[in-house]
Amino acid sequence: MDTPVFRDLISGSNSVFVIGVAGDSGSGKTTFTRAIREIVGADLVATITLDDYHRYDRKERKDLGITPLVPEANNLDLLADHIRALKSGNTVMKPVYNHSDGTFDPPIPFRPARVLILEGLHTLFTPELRSLLDFSLFVDPDPAVKTLWKIRRDMQRRGYSRAEVLAEMEERKPDYERYIAPQRAYADAVIRIACSGYGEEASEERNVYRVTILQKKLLQQMVEIGLSIDLGEIFRLCERPFLLEFGLSSLDGRELSALVLDGELAASAIRRLARTIGRETRSEAVNLFADRQYVTAGEIAELILAWRILNRWHVLEAARSAHAKG
Ligand SMILES: Nc1ncnc2c1ncn2[C@@H]1O[C@H](COP(=O)(O)OP(=O)(O)OP(=O)(O)O)[C@@H](O)[C@H]1O
Numbered sequence: 001m002d003t004p005v006f007r008d009l010i011s012g013s014n015s016v017f018v019i020g021v022a023g024d025s026g027s028g029k030t031t032f033t034r035a036i037r038e039i040v041g042a043d044l045v046a047t048i049t050l051d052d053y054h055r056y057d058r059k060e061r062k063d064l065g066i067t068p069l070v071p072e073a074n075n076l077d078l079l080a081d082h083i084r085a086l087k088s089g090n091t092v093m094k095p096v097y098n099h100s101d102g103t104f105d106p107p108i109p110f111r112p113a114r115v116l117i118l119e120g121l122h123t124l125f126t127p128e129l130r131s132l133l134d135f136s137l138f139v140d141p142d143p144a145v146k147t148l149w150k151i152r153r154d155m156q157r158r159g160y161s162r163a164e165v166l167a168e169m170e171e172r173k174p175d176y177e178r179y180i181a182p183q184r185a186y187a188d189a190v191i192r193i194a195c196s197g198y199g200e201e202a203s204e205e206r207n208v209y210r211v212t213i214l215q216k217k218l219l220q221q222m223v224e225i226g227l228s229i230d231l232g233e234i235f236r237l238c239e240r241p242f243l244l245e246f247g248l249s250s251l252d253g254r255e256l257s258a259l260v261l262d263g264e265l266a267a268s269a270i271r272r273l274a275r276t277i278g279r280e281t282r283s284e285a286v287n288l289f290a291d292r293q294y295v296t297a298g299e300i301a302e303l304i305l306a307w308r309i310l311n312r313w314h315v316l317e318a319a320r321s322a323h324a325k326g
């Protein structure tokens, strides 16, 4: 029997699946959930950025002498209330933080969607927030990578100078270590990103990074959506250097499985992987890198994560439906 199209399954579900992504500003949170948004479809996904829940505007923070990384500088209780309301199908009036001038715009109505993605500095900070998440991810680039990305993003899109970005990163470091980094210990998956082993220019010019996906072991494998990837076939299509390693790694006192990816795959190879995911999840639109000749390790990690998240959705949904049947 055919499995139904994954999107139809999600849109037909009564529940709201909440994905929490934590990490520093500009660490790749939005980027690493791109594939799941693409697979599920924009109409079924809503994203909240936790910056909207800052308690103080930029001037107030300056006067108080605190960074936005201090948990009390954010209204995490209001956020938890809003997630609960959205999970119950209610619309909330969401605050809006305006990055262009560092003040708040008037709140806007925010409707629930089948998949809710929360991205921010403190997504995994309180036990209450963690209890509301169905899947959690911590994005953890090396300091060198973080600096590269943050300078690029904050200069191009937020109007800061290079010196301002560097000074702000330096000022935030102690709070990052104190409040943000410890959340890594609670994540279902941690993405570590370092410069590519294939040379700095690969990272700077072609966005090639060495990406490690650290994960808790799956409690239950999907039955209907088993992903069988013929890696041998994919590697035969390789034209540029590409590395794939599996292993175990200790992080924050946890023993996690580690999948290391580095380099680039020809798009023909990744299209094969995308087609497999598309076929086995019955979602036709895994078309993320259609116009590209090469796909980077980071982009492949996005696809693997999307599969992992769909896996979790499927397991939870099966448990809910078994519970409903008594
Ligand atoms: N995997 C990646 N490969 C290459 N560049 C990346 C990657 N992830 C992030 N970047 C770079 O870093 C910038 C910030 O990424 P992204 O918007 O995903 O971060 P973020 O954590 O969601 O940021 P914020 O929450 O502060 O808005 C991107 O515009 C891009 O330049």
Ligand SMILES: O=C(CO)[C@H](O)[C@H](O)COP(=O)(O)O
Pocket: 024, 025, 026, 051, 058, 068, 098, 099, 101, 102, 120, 121, 158
């Ligand atoms: O991205 C951020 C946190 O995720 C910013 O650091 C925070 O929103 C404050 O921004 P700004 O002072 O530039 O208005």
